[in-house]
Amino acid sequence: MSRSPEVYKLNTHELARRAGEMKIYELDIQTPEKVGVELISVPVGEIIEVDARLESVTEGILLTAEIFAVAKGECTRCLDPISVDIERKIQELYYYAQKAERPKKKKPVEEDDLDVEDELMMEGDIMDLEGPIRDAIVLALPINPLCSDQCQGLCQQCGGKWADLPVDHAHEVIDARWAGLSGLELPEADFKN
Numbered sequence: 750m751s752r753s754p755e756v757y758k759l760n761t762h763e764l765a766r767r768a769g770e771m772k773i774y775e776l777d778i779q780t781p782e783k784v785g786v787e788l789i790s791v792p793v794g795e796i797i798e799v800d801a802r803l804e805s806v807t808e809g810i811l812l813t814a815e816i817f818a819v820a821k822g823e824c825t826r827c828l829d830p831i832s833v834d835i836e837r838k839i840q841e842l843y844y845y846a847q848k849a850e851r852p853k854k855k856k857p858v859e860e861d862d863l864d865v866e867d868e869l870m871m872e873g874d875i876m877d878l879e880g881p882i883r884d885a886i887v888l889a890l891p892i893n894p895l896c897s898d899q900c901q902g903l904c905q906q907c908g909g910k911w912a913d914l915p916v917d918h919a920h921e922v923i924d925a926r927w928a929g930l931s932g933l934e935l936p937e938a939d940f941k942n
């Protein structure tokens with residue numbers, strides 16, 4: 750059995766194992782851990798909504814699903830919190846377990862490993878949705894999350910948000926040779942002649 754959290758496991762026992770049989774499932778999956786990438790993800794405890802249609806086919810069960818979730822993160826330029834609505838359609842075939850026992854075709858080892866990884870298997874009546882849901886969400890996320898395409902980010906000197914700063918905002922440029930001295934307190938005696 751896979752080690753996915755239980756919430757991702759769909760029990761399909763109500764679906765007759767006859768090719769052509771169909772059943773609809775509406776799932777609200779509360780995330781036991783975040784789903785996404787480092788910069789942006791669906792946080793822990795949020796709901797991933799899955800509208801799934803399961804169809805019995807000869808080799809297994811065909812899953813067609815729409816996935817809805819809200820990912821949260823921060824703008825990579827100005828660090829403001831942002832959220833992204835995810836809406837993604839997936840289709841995956843889960844093979845019945847017998848398929849794993851069929852004699853394996855002779856193939857180079859590497860190629861065979863790849864095939865095994867790609868194939869989703871039923872675990873008895875259980876369909877583990879974690880992998881496809883994670884993949885769908887990760888693919889729907891922006892690589893470079895922004896609050897808006899026009900976001901101007903932060904002033905490199907003071908970290909202020911350009912959007913909040915006056916148009917003429919600027920910093921005095923101190924010559925690097927004198928920058929080290931600006932913090933020094935000179936003894937008063939030096940000013941007396």
Ligand SMILES: [Zn+2]
Pocket residue numbers: 824825826827828829895896897900901902
């Ligand atoms: Zn921004």
Ligand SMILES: [Zn+2]
Pocket residue numbers: 904905906907908909918919920
């Ligand atoms: Zn500044």
